[in-house]
Each structure stands twice: as C-alpha cells, then as structure tokens.
Amino acid sequence: MEEDKSKSENPLKVNRRHFFSQLSVGIGSLALGSLLIPDLFKGGKGPLASQPLGIPHFAPKAKRVIYLFQSGAPSQLESFDYKPTLTKRMGEDLPESIRNGQRLTGMTSGQDKFPLMPSAAKFAQHGKSGAWVSEFFPHIAKIADEICIVRSMHTEAINHDPAITFFQTGSQQSGRPSMGSWMSYGLGSENQNLPSFVVLTSRGKGNSQGLYSKLWSSGFLDSKHQGVLLRSGKDPVLYLNDPDGLSRSDKRHLLDHVSSLNKIHHVETGDDEIESRIAQYEMAYRMQMSVPDVMDIKKEPESIIKLYGEDSQVPGTYAANCLQARRLAESGVRFIQLYHQGWDQHGNLPNEMAGQAKDVDQASAALILDLKQRGMLEDTLVIWGGEFGRTNYCQGNFDPKNYGRDHHPRAFSIWMAGGGIKPGITYGETDEFGYNIVKNPVHINDFHATIMNNLGLDHEQLIYKYQGRRFRLTDVAGNVVNDILT
Amino acid sequence: MAQKNSSPWVDYVIFGLTVFLVFCLIFESFIDLPSLVAWLGRWHPLILHFPIVLLLMAAAIGLFNRIVPKLLLTIATLSALVTAITGFFLGTETVPKGDLILWHQWMGAGVAFLAVLWYWLSTNHLQQTYLVKGIQVILILLVGFTGHFGGMITHGEDFLAMPRSKKLEKIPENPLIYEHIVHRVLDNSCIGCHNPNKSKGELLMTSIGELIKGGESGPALVVGDPVNSELIRRLHLPMEDEEHMPPDGKKPLSDNEIQILERWIALGASDTLKLSDLDNSEPLAGMVKKMMEEGTSNSWAKLPKVADSTLQNLASDYVTIQRISSNSQALSISVFLPPDYDPKNITDLKRISNNIIELDLSGIPIGEKEMEFVAMCKNLEWLEVDRTPLTDTEFDKLKGLAQLRVLKAYETGITDKSVAVLKDFKGLKSLYLWETQISEVGFTELKEALPNLILDHGIDPELKREFIEKDTIVDSIQ
Numbered sequence: 010m011e012e013d014k015s016k017s018e019n020p021l022k023v024n025r026r027h028f029f030s031q032l033s034v035g036i037g038s039l040a041l042g043s044l045l046i047p048d049l050f051k052g053g054k055g056p057l058a059s060q061p062l063g064i065p066h067f068a069p070k071a072k073r074v075i076y077l078f079q080s081g082a083p084s085q086l087e088s089f090d091y092k093p094t095l096t097k098r099m100g101e102d103l104p105e106s107i108r109n110g111q112r113l114t115g116m117t118s119g120q121d122k123f124p125l126m127p128s129a130a131k132f133a134q135h136g137k138s139g140a141w142v143s144e145f146f147p148h149i150a151k152i153a154d155e156i157c158i159v160r161s162m163h164t165e166a167i168n169h170d171p172a173i174t175f176f177q178t179g180s181q182q183s184g185r186p187s188m189g190s191w192m193s194y195g196l197g198s199e200n201q202n203l204p205s206f207v208v209l210t211s212r213g214k215g216n217s218q219g220l221y222s223k224l225w226s227s228g229f230l231d232s233k234h235q236g237v238l239l240r241s242g243k244d245p246v247l248y249l250n251d252p253d254g255l256s257r258s259d260k261r262h263l264l265d266h267v268s269s270l271n272k273i274h275h276v277e278t279g280d281d282e283i284e285s286r287i288a289q290y291e292m293a294y295r296m297q298m299s300v301p302d303v304m305d306i307k308k309e310p311e312s313i314i315k316l317y318g319e320d321s322q323v324p325g326t327y328a329a330n331c332l333q334a335r336r337l338a339e340s341g342v343r344f345i346q347l348y349h350q351g352w353d354q355h356g357n358l359p360n361e362m363a364g365q366a367k368d369v370d371q372a373s374a375a376l377i378l379d380l381k382q383r384g385m386l387e388d389t390l391v392i393w394g395g396e397f398g399r400t401n402y403c404q405g406n407f408d409p410k411n412y413g414r415d416h417h418p419r420a421f422s423i424w425m426a427g428g429g430i431k432p433g434i435t436y437g438e439t440d441e442f443g444y445n446i447v448k449n450p451v452h453i454n455d456f457h458a459t460i461m462n463n464l465g466l467d468h469e470q471l472i473y474k475y476q477g478r479r480f481r482l483t484d485v486a487g488n489v490v491n492d493i494l495t
Numbered sequence: 496m497a498q499k500n501s502s503p504w505v506d507y508v509i510f511g512l513t514v515f516l517v518f519c520l521i522f523e524s525f526i527d528l529p530s531l532v533a534w535l536g537r538w539h540p541l542i543l544h545f546p547i548v549l550l551l552m553a554a555a556i557g558l559f560n561r562i563v564p565k566l567l568l569t570i571a572t573l574s575a576l577v578t579a580i581t582g583f584f585l586g587t588e589t590v591p592k593g594d595l596i597l598w599h600q601w602m603g604a605g606v607a608f609l610a611v612l613w614y615w616l617s618t619n620h621l622q623q624t625y626l627v628k629g630i631q632v633i634l635i636l637l638v639g640f641t642g643h644f645g646g647m648i649t650h651g652e653d654f655l656a657m658p659r660s661k662k663l664e665k666i667p668e669n670p671l672i673y674e675h676i677v678h679r680v681l682d683n684s685c686i687g688c689h690n691p692n693k694s695k696g697e698l699l700m701t702s703i704g705e706l707i708k709g710g711e712s713g714p715a716l717v718v719g720d721p722v723n724s725e726l727i728r729r730l731h732l733p734m735e736d737e738e739h740m741p742p743d744g745k746k747p748l749s750d751n752e753i754q755i756l757e758r759w760i761a762l763g764a765s766d767t768l769k770l771s772d773l774d775n776s777e778p779l780a781g782m783v784k785k786m787m788e789e790g791t792s793n794s795w796a797k798l799p800k801v802a803d804s805t806l807q808n809l810a811s812d813y814v815t816i817q818r819i820s821s822n823s824q825a826l827s828i829s830v831f832l833p834p835d836y837d838p839k840n841i842t843d844l845k846r847i848s849n850n851i852i853e854l855d856l857s858g859i860p861i862g863e864k865e866m867e868f869v870a871m872c873k874n875l876e877w878l879e880v881d882r883t884p885l886t887d888t889e890f891d892k893l894k895g896l897a898q899l900r901v902l903k904a905y906e907t908g909i910t911d912k913s914v915a916v917l918k919d920f921k922g923l924k925s926l927y928l929w930e931t932q933i934s935e936v937g938f939t940e941l942k943e944a945l946p947n948l949i950l951d952h953g954i955d956p957e958l959k960r961e962f963i964e965k966d967t968i969v970d971s972i973q
Contacts, residue, residue, distance in 0.1 A: 063817075064817060064820065065819070066820060066821060068819050068823070069819075069820075148962065151961065151962075198815075199817075199829055200829065201815065202812060202813070298834060312963070315963040316954075340831065341829055378958070378959075378962070379954075382905070382927065382951055382953050383927065383929075384903040384925060384927040387925065
C-alpha cells in the first residue's frame with residue numbers, strides 16, 4: 010500500500026533508483042509468482058495486501074459516517090444501562106470484589122467511601138425490541154427499534170484527553186491520524202467539491218472539557234485528509250470568501266499562476282506537501298461555491314426544522330449541526346464528526362444531564378428519522394456516544410437529587426444506527442452494579458474495526474508506513490463485532 | 496549431420512533417468528517417498544518451463560530442415576526427464592489421482608520418452624529420417640496438450656474455457672436442495688480444492704457419497720447430525736484457526752450458507768428434496784429463498800472489464816466514479832450539481848452503462864435524456880433519483896431495470912400512474928416515495944404486489960406529531 014501511495018500521489022519522486030528497485034522486485038516476483046506454487050510464498054498475507062487506495066477492499070455496507078460525539082462522557086447509568094440493583098442497594102459501599110483494583114482519578118481517589126448511587130432518571134422499555142432507555146431521552150426512546158445499543162464498550166483511559174484521543178485516533182497519545190482522516194485516506198472523497206472529513210462543534214451548559222484540533226488532525230497522513238472545521242454563522246470556513254473586488258476569473262488566474270510556481274518548487278524539492286497544497290487551493294476554490302450552498306439551512310422546509318426541534322434554526326446548536334450533518338451527508342462528505350460538549354457531570358448530575366439530554370435528544374432522534382425517510386440509513390452509519398462511562402458510586406456529597414459521578418472506563422454505552430448495523434438490538438451486558446462487563450465486551454479497537462468493516466475496509470490492511478513502522482487505526486488489535494452487523 | 500561428440504556420461508545420465516522414470520511409473524503404488532523427495536516434486540512447476548521451450552524450439556528447428564544443435568537436444572531431453580520425474584513426485588501427493596492428473600502424467604511421460612528416443616536416434620546419425628520428423632510433430636502436439644492439462648490442474652478446468660458460462664446459471668424457481676443449492680455452495684467455495692484432481696485432506700466433495708465417506712479424519716458428513724459433521728465443525732472454527740475451511744485468504748461462507756448446509760444435513764442430507772417439499776415454517780425454506788435472492792453480487796463477476804483510464808477520463812469534479820470494491824468491475828457513480836449543468840455530464844457515461852451498479856442522481860435537474868441513459872444501465876441495482884423534477888413520463892423509462900434493489904424517488908412529481916412501473920420491479924427491496932403524488936391507494940396496491948418490499952413514504956405521522964408538537968423532556972427534574 011505504501012508503494013501504491015508513492016506512485017499515485019507523487020509521480021515525481023520516482024527517481025532512477027526507485028525505478029530500478031521496483032523493476033527488480035517486479036521481475037523477481039513475476040518469475041517466482043508464476044513459476045512456483047502460488048500459495049508457497051504467500052504466508053499469512055491475504056490477497057488484500059496490495060490493494061490500491063481510495064477503493065473499498067470489499068463491497069461496503071456504509072458509504073459515510075455521522076459521528077455524534079458526546080464529549081465529556083455521558084453517564085450510561087442515566088441513559089441506556091438500567092441497573093435496579095443500585096436502587097435496592099443505594100448508599101452501600103461498592104464491594105471491593107467488584108471494583109477489583111480499578112485505578113481512580115485524582116477526583117475521587119481521596120474518597121474513603123464509594124456509596125452506590127441509583128439513577129435519578131426513571132427507565133422504561135421501548136419499541137418492539139424492548140430496549141431500556143431513560144426518561145432523559147424520550148425521543149431516542151421512540152426510535153429504539155432503529156438503533157443498536159452497545160452497553161459493553163470499554164477503554165483503558167480514565168481521563169478525558171487520552172480517552173477522546175483514543176476514540177478519535179486509536180491511540181491515547183496524540184499524533185496519530187483521526188478516524189475521519191483514515192477513512193478519507195482509505196476511501197477517497199465522494200464529492201470532489203467538499204472535504205471528505207468535516208467537523209462541527211456545539212456546547213451545552215453542562216461542565217465541559219476542551220476540544221482541540223488535534224482530534225481531527227491527519228497526523229502523518231497527507232494533510233488533505235485533515236478534518237475541516239465548519240463554523241456556525243456567516244463564514245463557515247474562515248477566509249474562504251474572496252475580498253471585495255476580486256472576481257472569480259481573477260481568482261482563477263491567480264491560482265493558476267501560484268500553482269505553476271508551486272509545481273516548479275515541487276520539481277526542485279520533491280516535497281509531497283507542495284502537491285497537497287496545490288490540491289487544497291483548488292479544493293478551496295470549489296468550496297467557495299459548494300459550501301455556502303450546503304450550509305444554507307434556509308432551504309429546509311418548516312416540517313424538517315420542527316422535526317429537529319426549534320433549536321435547529323439557531324446556528325451553532327447541536328440541533329442545527331445535526332441538520333447540517335444530514336445536508337453534508339447528502340452532498341457526499343464521507344465523515345461528519347459532531348462534538349457536543351458539556352457531559353462531564355462530576356456534580357449536579359441530574360440537573361446538568363437533563364439539560365444536556367434536552368440539547369441532543371430530539372435532534373439525534375430526528376436525524377435518524379430524517380435519514381431513514383431519505384433512504385440514507387441504508388448507507389450512512391450514525392454513531393452516538395462519549396469517551397468513557399461514569400462510576401456507579403457517588404462522587405462528592407451523597408444526595409440522590411444532586412450527586413456526581415466520576416470517570417469509569419470499564420463499561421459504558423453507545424448506540425449506532427444504519428450503515429450495516431442491526432437495528433433494534435441491545436448488545437453486551439454489565440453486572441448488576443453496572444461496573445464490569447459480563448457479556449460481549451467491545452473495546453475501542455473492536456469498535457474501529459467494525460466501523461471500517463462496514464465501510465468496506467479491512468482494518469488489518471489499511472496501513473501507513475511512517476518513520477519505519479507500520480500504522481493502522483486499530484494498531485495491533487481489534488476484532489470486527491460480527492454479532493451487530495446486518 | 497550432428498557428430499557424436501558429447502561425452503559418454505551424458506548418455507549414461509539420460510539412460511539412467513529414463514530407467515528410473517519407467518520404474519516409477521510401473522511400481523507407483525509401491526513407492527513411499529521420503530519427504531525430501533516429495534519436496535523435489537515442488538520444483539515441478541518451475542522446471543517444466545524448460546522442456547516446453549527447449550523441445551518446441553528443437554522440434555521447430557528440425558521441421559524447418561535445419562540441423563538441431565546437439566547441445567540443445569541434450570538439454571531439452573534432460574530437462575524433459577527431470578520434469579517428468581519431479582512431476583511424478585508431485586503427483587504422488589494426490590491420492591487417488593483424478594482423470595486430469597492421470598492424463599497429464601502419461602502425456603508428460605510420453606513427451607520424455609519421445610525426447611529420449613529422438614536423442615538416441617540423433618546420436619546414431621538418424622537425424623533426417625521421416626521417423627524423426629514424425630517424432631518432432633508428435634512432440635509439439637504432445638507438449639501442448641500436456642501443458643494444457645497441467646494448466647487445468649493448477650488453474651481449474653475452465654481456465655481456458657470461454658469466460659463464465661456454467662457457474663452463473665440461475666437457480667431454478669423450485670430448486671433441488673442438494674443439486675442447485677448445497678452443491679452450488681460447495682462448488683463455489685470448496686470443490687476447487689476437494690476434487691478428484693486436487694483432493695486436499697483426501698476429501699472429495701463432489702457427491703453426497705464422497706462426503707459421507709470423508710477424508711483423512713473420517714466422514715465429513717454424518718447424516719442427520721450436523722454437530723458431529725467434520726465439514727460443519729470446520730466452517731464454525733474461528734477464521735484464524737488452521738483448520739478453518741475454506742483456508743486463509745479464501746472468502747468464507749456466509750452465515751446463511753452455513754445454516755443451509757447444517758439444516759440440510761439435519762433433515763437427512765437428501766438428494767431428492769425440493770424447495771416445494773418444504774413447509775413454509777421450515778427454516779431451510781427461508782434460507783434457501785434468501786440465497787436465491789442474494790445471487791446478485793456473484794453476477795458482478797460477469798460484468799465487462801473497464802479500464803481505470805476510462806474511468807479517469809469520464810470522471811470530473813462533479814461526477815465521481817468508484818469501483819464498488821477493488822478488482823471489481825462494478826461501479827458506483829455519484830453526480831453532483833455543477834454550476835453549468837448539461838445533460839451530457841450524465842449521458843457521456845453511456846460507454847460504461849453496463850458496469851453501473853449504483854447511480855446517485857439526487858438533486859440533479861434530470862429529464863428525458865438522462866432517464867434514457869439510466870434505462871440503458873441494465874445492471875443497475877441502486878438508483879437515486881430523489882429531489883428531481885421527474886414525472887410519470889420520464890419515470891416510465893425505468894421499466895426494464897430488472898435488477899433494481901433500492902430505489903429512491905422521494906420529492907419527485909410521480910403519481911399513481913408510476914405504480915405500474917414500480918410493481919414490475921420484482922427484486923426491489925426498499926423503495927422511498929415520501930413527498931410524491933402517489934396516493935394511499937397506490938401504496939396499498941404496491942404493497943400487495945410486492946409483499947417483501949420495505950416501502951417508506953415518510954415518518955409515521957403519529958410519531959412525527961410527537962416530535963413536532965412539543966419537547967416532552969421531564970420538567971420536574973429541571
């Protein structure tokens with residue numbers, strides 16, 4: 010795959026030595042390949058090892074992803090993981106046999122007691138599938154039969170930054186490419202006039218954690234795969250519009266000249282990034298036309314606006330971003346990453362979480378319904394979830410009306426819909442305390458492997474060699490969770 | 496005339512090898528090869544190229560009445576002998592030998608013996624007799640046939656047949672479960688390695704009898720007992736298990752296919768059972784029907800080849816053309832609205848119309864011309880013409896698209912008149928008709944005609960009202 014990249018993206022770097030090394034490999038492998046028994050030298054490598062880039066490895070079930078990231082880590086115990094035992098044993102200390110040495114964050118490591126705290130939100134079963142959803146999410150409850158709730162996610166990180174970095178890049182340390190960049194790298198773009206990876210952010214009133222552009226960085230991949238942050242308001246992309254008095258044809262001339270200069274420079278230095286830069290200028294030129302068009306929510310009829318909730322008319326809200334996400338998906342953006350901040354309820358959880366839920370509940374559910382009526386759930390994968398879960402014990406004062414929960418990596422819930430995921434199922438199970446997973450655990454690597462699988466990519470074959478080491482989104486782990494696939 | 500100038504030991508070597516080959520062929524069944532010798536057999540596919548080239552060259556030179564250089568003939572003869580012997584070694588790994596291998600073996604041996612005969616004649620100054628000419632002609636033919644049979648062993652019998660004739664036969668309406676379903680699954684995934692010419696694990700899978708007989712580790716199939724059938728056990732092993740079938744790198748059976756095999760064995764592995772014999776409540780019936788519907792992606796194998804350069808020429812900033820998967824000729828095309836739209840943007844794709852499986856024309860102001868083009872895409876399975884100004888007149892053109900599975904036609908002007916066209920799409924699985932002029936009567940008619948269709952004509956009104964009316968989030972907590 011690395012070879013393919015150097016050929017397709019950078020023809021100039023094929024110098025004499027390069028040519029000869031490829032030639033000899035070519036002739037050598039030709040001879041061996043045809044003369045010896047075909048399987049003899051194949052070893053463990055599958056037939057995919059030399060796949061060209063920008064094409065799925067196998068027929069995909071999803072063409073694009075909308076990832077509704079709930080930044081800060083919403084509590085699974087007040088949303089999708091119903092634990093009546095916590096009510097029965099309210100206030101009792103979490104048995105050590107259950108905690109089993111789990112490390113604590115600095116925020117609760119000083120606590121000498123870990124009193125079990127039940128959910129302030131009531132639960133009920135919904136839909137034909139009988140999925141448990143709390144009253145904080147009445148709209149999501151109504152689409153329970155469209156989604157697959159995974160209650161057995163787990164991670165290694167216990168703090169926001171490493172945890173969210175892990176989810177976005179497959180590694181707790183920053184520097185690796187974001188998921189969206191990997192998809193853009195592996196699948197190419199569907200619409201040449203828009204970036205293939207787009208980011209939209211919004212913020213609730215709850216306690217929130219920072220978001221940094223490193224989360225949508227392309228890492229060591231070509232910078233054209235980087236996520237493009239679209240802002241709310243008049244200028245979705247900063248500096249995209251031409252200054253007054255510059256006509257489009259002037260702009261064209263300008264770009265042509267700049268690009269011919271850049272090409273000269275590229276011949277001299279052979280630096281890949283110059284090519285990327287040329288491509289990005291061209292993309293920006295086309296985006297001057299395409300972006301305002303996609304971002305123009307005014308074209309949406311009243312009934313759709315209402316479906317997503319009144320908020321959707323207010324630029325910069327989660328609801329507006331959900332509607333935007335649908336429009337971007339329709340326009341062929343591969344990976345649409347939303348972040349909604351404010352889910353970090355160390356205290357005042359019942360109130361804050363109800364507020365956060367109100368921000369996202371209707372719009373998330375509306376997005377699913379809207380995609381469904383457009384037939385887009387057939388090839389769009391929607392993911393909803395945070396970076397880890399929250400503890401089953403109380404942080405701070407023990408008050409069932411106003412309590413907090415700390416970070417919990419061992420078990421949490423997310424949901425997915427469309428794009429080859431079985432609708433109307435609940436997957437995985439935690440123990441009666443909601444602390445440990447007892448059935449079908451899904452690690453972040455497995456989650457990544459599964460998403461890639463649905464997009465037609467073999468996570469073991471999408472590889473990028475950098476600084477002498479081969480990298481994958483799933484690094485050296487990950488199994489596709491076949492049980493939740495259609 | 497050629498001189499007898501080679502040293503005598505070459506003659507001895509040739510003589511020795513000839514005797515050895517004769518011995519091998521005669522005492523085949525008594526020979527038990529040490530593994531080193533078996534390993535020598537592995538070189539057969541490498542060495543065999545030498546006698547092919549050298550013998551053909553020598554024979555051709557002879558037939559053109561030129562003097563065949565002695566050295567050439569010597570090397571050709573030696574290589575023919577070595578090839579035949581290594582081939583024999585390789586062949587002993589397959590027991591019992593299938594027809595193909597037997598033919599290949601005897602013809603290969605024939606080539607070697609003829610070469611030796613020719614060598615002997617020429618050493619004795621009998622170069623230009625008619626006998627030698629005859630030998631040369633026969634050698635050319637024999638080398639060709641031997642090579643061809645060898646090719647069929649490694650690449651499959653239909654390697655040189657006209658591409659694709661038999662495998663893609665449609666499953667009949669009322670299939671025999673064994674012959675048309677089970678055997679088809681085995682034929683696609685297993686029989687390539689488990690046939691009389693290449694019986695891996697000493698297992699043949701070409702008939703029920705052979706399956707019951709089994710291979711190295713006993714019966715592969717226990718009638719009525721899938722759990723104890725070796726064949727099923729291997730299908731269920733994790734992919735990374737050495738014993739998983741089919742082995743590493745080959746496409747595994749789908750869950751449905753595995754269940755079909757299991758259920759068929761559980762029901763007694765009959766070869767006369769037909770689909771119509773099965774009760775509707777019998778799970779096998781459902782699985783078989785599912786498989787009959789699924790035949791689709793296999794049919795992509797017969798699509799015409801299209802070059803990457805063609806795709807590059809046809810693609811533009813507004814027309815994205817992608818292969819659905821690598822090495823596939825099936826294409827997925829998305830068109831986006833350019834500032835200066837011209838129907839030619841779409842109709843230019845005519846050249847590759849047969850390869851288009853998915854076509855997304857959402858939001859493009861398409862009219863008659865474009866729809867005429869769409870009608871040419873006979874293999875189309877997925878069509879998006881939503882948010883377009885289509886009316887019944889243009890929609891009518893879609894009639895012949897027999898492969899359609901998914902059709903998005905919401906926000907168009909089609910009316911009940913188009914229901915007749917839609918009713919004919921027997922393979923249609925999902926249809927999106929929200930915001931069209933089709934009436935409730937039309938929808939009912941459609942549902943009756945296509946009971947398996949998932950018909951979406953918008954969000955359930957009741958549900959929609961709940962969304963639109965008011966946020967219901969609990970105020971008590973806030």
